[in-house]
Amino acid sequence: MQTHLLLSTLFLFGAVAFSQTIIPEWFEELPKSPAGTQFAVGYSGKYVDRSLAREAAASLAISNMAKQRETRLVFELEEFADGRFRLMNPSFELSYDETTILNVLDNYTVIDSSITNDGYFVLIAFPKIETRIRFSSNDKEWGERPIWTKKLPASKHYNFGVGIVSNYSSWVRAWKDADEYARFDLGKNSKIEARSIHTTKRDNQYIIESKIIHQSFDEKIANSEIVSRWYDTKNDVYYSLCRQLR
């Protein structure tokens, strides 16, 4: 009995420790940046040494800003199915130029930061803002499910992409992947090469359908911002929305 109680407590603690409940407002919805600048968010998990947490969060924010400015995305997916088995092989490759990240490193401003029970969050601006912005935000719990998690926003001015991930033991890793998948989704929504072969074999008893699907794209994406995030606390699913000006 005592062993069961101990195991249950440990499981509950693990679930709470690795989930994310309190976040700064600007983590959920990226604020509008002043003309000529861009905002980006960085985050890190719990650290005993707070300065290390701040350093990790700032490093991620700089990396995210560089990816926002320009990144090369290479996506390829193949699916083979012949009625007996089905194989699928997607591949994702993301890269960005070293000079971009060095430019950001030399010329950014920390606008706001927040420490919660889950980790450290930082909001940066690039290029550097000389006049300090008075920025006040509240730490809050996740809001209601936004519409964009089910229906892609329609806009004449922007392209959008949504990233969805689930079952991650680390929320930091989950958001990194959700953000990247959102970027890839934006790329695929803009332009993708699609080829396929479908065959149907019929005899007196059976119909066997086979197919080969191949889809790919290789593009540089510029000015793609992660503008919204939402975490489904009930089902442990992370959603990111990426937006790019057309």
Added chain:
Amino acid sequence: MKKLIVIALLIPIAFMLMDCGGKPKAKMNDIPEWYLNPPMAEDAIYEAGDAAKQSMGLAKEAADARARDAVSRTIEVKVSNMLKNFMQESGIGADAEALEFTSSVSKQVSNNVLNGARIVKREMKTEGAMYHAYSLAEYNLNSLIQETVDAAKKQKALYNEAKANLSFDDLEKEIQKLDAVGK
């Protein structure tokens, strides 16, 4: 003791048998309405795809890919019908060269890059240990018109001088009547 051993052996066998019913099936109430009845529009193609995988990410990618593949195949049919109608109205008929031209242009267009084939709706359901993803792709037909004209012009060389009367101005006018084709 023997009874305990028998029971201990039967319990896992019972669990195995419970799991032998194959993959769990989607409940009808869980299937999105737009998957069963995709929207219709004069100036866009809508096609749905779905996939059930143990990984949510893989289910999403597969469903998206299948929805886009369905768009690609619909485009091939639409373009083929467009061209066949034009051929008939032009009096060219269904000879081998005309059919080859039609087929070649259709395949070229459908195998090209899809510009703006967006996944506009998604639903994710759980079925036992599997994630079942549903995706709806939307493709605006305005870009299809230009791609078809461009592909047809490239294939004009398939025709000999006897068929030189093929007027691409007339073809463009026919393609503009997109709403009357393929229905």
